[in-house]
Amino acid sequence: MISLTSPVRTWAHGWPAGIKLAGLCLGTILLFAIEDMAVQTAAILAVLLLYCLPGRAFLRSGLKHLRVLIPFVVILLVWHFVTDDLALGITVILRMVTAVALANLVTMTTRLTELMDVVRRMLAPLRRAGISTAPLEIAMPLLIRFAPVLIERAELMFQSWRARSMRRQNWRVVLPMMLLALDDADRVGEALKARGGALPNKER
Amino acid sequence: MEKDLARIALFAALIAILGVIPKIALGFGVPITAQSLGVMLAGAVLGARRGGLAVLLFVFAVALGLPLLAGGRGGPGVFVGPSTGFIIGFPVAAFVTGLVVERLRMVPPAISAGLGAFIGGILVMYAFGTVGMAIVLKKSLVEAALLNTAYIPGDLLKAGLTGMLIAAVAKLRPEMLSWYRASGQRI
Numbered sequence: 353m354i355s356l357t358s359p360v361r362t363w364a365h366g367w368p369a370g371i372k373l374a375g376l377c378l379g380t381i382l383l384f385a386i387e388d389m390a391v392q393t394a395a396i397l398a399v400l401l402l403y404c405l406p407g408r409a410f411l412r413s414g415l416k417h418l419r420v421l422i423p424f425v426v427i428l429l430v431w432h433f434v435t436d437d438l439a440l441g442i443t444v445i446l447r448m449v450t451a452v453a454l455a456n457l458v459t460m461t462t463r464l465t466e467l468m469d470v471v472r473r474m475l476a477p478l479r480r481a482g483i484s485t486a487p488l489e490i491a492m493p494l495l496i497r498f499a500p501v502l503i504e505r506a507e508l509m510f511q512s513w514r515a516r517s518m519r520r521q522n523w524r525v526v527l528p529m530m531l532l533a534l535d536d537a538d539r540v541g542e543a544l545k546a547r548g549g550a551l552p553n554k555e556r
Numbered sequence: 557m558e559k560d561l562a563r564i565a566l567f568a569a570l571i572a573i574l575g576v577i578p579k580i581a582l583g584f585g586v587p588i589t590a591q592s593l594g595v596m597l598a599g600a601v602l603g604a605r606r607g608g609l610a611v612l613l614f615v616f617a618v619a620l621g622l623p624l625l626a627g628g629r630g631g632p633g634v635f636v637g638p639s640t641g642f643i644i645g646f647p648v649a650a651f652v653t654g655l656v657v658e659r660l661r662m663v664p665p666a667i668s669a670g671l672g673a674f675i676g677g678i679l680v681m682y683a684f685g686t687v688g689m690a691i692v693l694k695k696s697l698v699e700a701a702l703l704n705t706a707y708i709p710g711d712l713l714k715a716g717l718t719g720m721l722i723a724a725v726a727k728l729r730p731e732m733l734s735w736y737r738a739s740g741q742r743i
Contacts, residue, residue, distance in 0.1 A: 357621075373632075380636055420629055424638045427703065428693060444694045451636035459621040459631030467620045487561050491613050494565035495572070499624065502566075502573045523717050526590065527724050530570060530597060534732050537566040541559030550561050 358413060358460035362406040369466040370473070372458045383451050389439065392446040399453045410460075417456050421449055468492065486551055494540065498533075505532055560606055567598050567610040568617065575626035591626045592681065593714040595646050596673035599653025600722050603735050608651035615646055641688015645681045652676030657722075658735045665726040665736055670719025677718070678711050 358365075364372070383395060403414045425445050432441025468489075475485045506529055513521045544550055575591035599607035614624065623630040625643070634643055653669075653676030660668035682704060690700035726736055 376632060417629075417633075421637065424693070431695075440694070448636070448638065448692060452633040455633030455636060456631055459633065462621070464620060464622070471620070488613075488616075491561055491565040491568070492617065494562065495568045495613060495617055496622065498566055498569040499572045502569050506573060523590070523593075523721075526574070526593065526597075526717075527721050529573075530601070530721070531725070531729060531732070533566045533570045534563060534601070534729075537563040538559055540566065541562035544558040544562060550558050 357463060358406070358410055360406050360410045362410065362461055364457075364461040365463075367461075369462045369470050372462060373467075373470060376455055376458050379454050380451050383447050383454075387443065389443045389446070392443055392450065396446050396450045396453075399450050399457070402457060403453070414453070414456060414460060417460075418449065418453055421452060424448065464496075484551055490544070490550055498536070498540075501536075502529070502533055505529065563602060564606055564610040564613060567594075567602060567607075568614040570594060571598060571611065571614045572617070572622075572624035575624065590714075592642075592646075592649075592677060592711060593717060595650050595681075596653055596677035596714060596718040597721065599650035599655075599676055600657050600669040600672055600718055601725065601733060602654065603658055604651050604654030607654040608647050611650040612647040615643060618643065636692065638689050638692045639685070640692060642681060642685035644688065645684025648684065649676045649681040652680045653718075654735075661735070664723065665733070666719040666723035669722035670715055673715035673718035674712075677715055678708070681711075682708075 383392070386392070403411050425448075428441050428445050429438075432438050432444075472485070472489070475488070479485055506525070509525050509528060510521055513525060571591060571594035574594040595611055598610045601607065602610055618625050618630045618634060619632060621631040625634060634640060653672040656672030656675050657665070657668045660671065682701070686697060686701045686704055689695065689703060690697050693700065693703075695703070722733070725732055730736055
C-alpha cells in the first residue's frame with residue numbers, strides 16, 4: 353500500500369507516536385493563537401530546519417507533500433495585494449504552511465501501526481464503558497486491504513473500456529465499480545461471519 | 557452486522573480510489589475529482605447511518621496518514637489546511653444525503669438521490685467548507701464562499717450523476733439499496 357511515510361529513517365521514527373501527536377496538537381494551537389509575524393517567521397524557519405536535518409532526500413519528499421498548498425498561497429497573495437494588507441496575508445500564509453508542514457512531519461516519521469495503537473489506547477474508555485471498538489479495528493484493515501484491490505479492478509475496467517470503445521472513459525465506469533465493490537462487500541461479510549463474526553465472543 | 561461492516565469498509569475504499577485514480581476525469585475537461593461523488597453515493601446507496609459511517613471511516617483513515625484524499629493527500633496536515641472544512645463536512649454530507657433518500661420514498665430514486673446529493677453533498681458540504689476556509693485563510697464568510705464558487709458547477713454535475721447512477725442501481729440491483737427495498741417500490 354502506498355503511504356506517506358518518509359523514505360529515510362530519522363531519529364524521530366523512534367519517538368512514541370502519542371508524544372508526537374500531542375506535540376503536534378500543542379504546536380498547532382500555539383500557531384493559531386499567536387498573530388505576531390516575527391513568531392510565525394521563526395516557526396516556519398524552525399520547521400524548515402527540522403526538514404533539513406535528516407538530509408536532502410527527506411527534504412525533497414517533504415516539500416513534495418507541501419506542493420498542494422501552492423494554489424492557496426497564490427490566491428492569498430493576490431487577494432491581499434489587491435486589498436492592500438499584504439502583511440496580514442503573509443502571516444496567514446506562513447501559519448498555514450507551518451501548520452501543514454508540522455503535521456506532515458508527524459505523518460512522515462510515524463508508521464501506521466503505531467498510530468493505530470495510539471487510537472486503540474485512546475478508545476480504551478469506550479471499551480471499558482461496554483462499547484466495542486472491534487468493528488473499527490476490523491474495518492480499518494479491510495479499507496487498507498481493499499483500496500489497492502479496487503484500484504486494480506478499476507484498471508481492468510479502463511482497459512476493457514479502451515479495448516471496446518474509441519471514446520474516452522467517463523463517469524459511466526463508476527456504476528460497475530460500485531456494484532463490484534458492493535458484491536465484494538457481501539462476500540467479505542459472509543467470510544467474516546464464517547470466521548466468528550465481527551465481535552469477539554465475550555462481547556457478543 | 558458483518559455485511560454492514562464490510563459494506564461500510566468497502567465503500568470507504570471506493571471513495572478513496574475515486575479520488576486517487578486520476579483517470580476518471582469525468583470527461584468534462586475540468587479536472588474535478590470524483591471523490592465528492594463518492595461521498596454523495598455513499599449516502600445515497602448505504603443510507604444515512606451506514607453511509608455516514610463509511611465516510612467517517614474514510615476521513616479517519618485520512619487523519620491517520622493514509623494518502624487517500626484526492627491528489628494523494630493525508631495525515632493530520634489536511635485538518636489545518638484550507639480544505640479542512642470540506643473534509644470535516646464529508647461524513648455529515650453523506651449522512652444528510654442518506655437522510656433525504658430515506659425520507660423521500662414516494663418519488664423515483666433518480667430524483668430522491670439527486671436531491672439528496674444536492675442538499676447533502678452541496679448545501680451541507682459547502683456550509684462546512686466555507687466556514688473551514690474562512691477560519692484557515694482568515695476571510696469573512698462571504699469572501700470564503702466566493703472563493704468556493706468555482707467548484708459549484710462541477711458539484712452540481714456530480715449531484716446529477718448521483719441521481720442517474722442510483723436510478724441505474726435501483727433498476728439493476730434493487731436489493732443493494734436498503735431504503736429502496738423497504739419502500740416496496742419496484743420498476
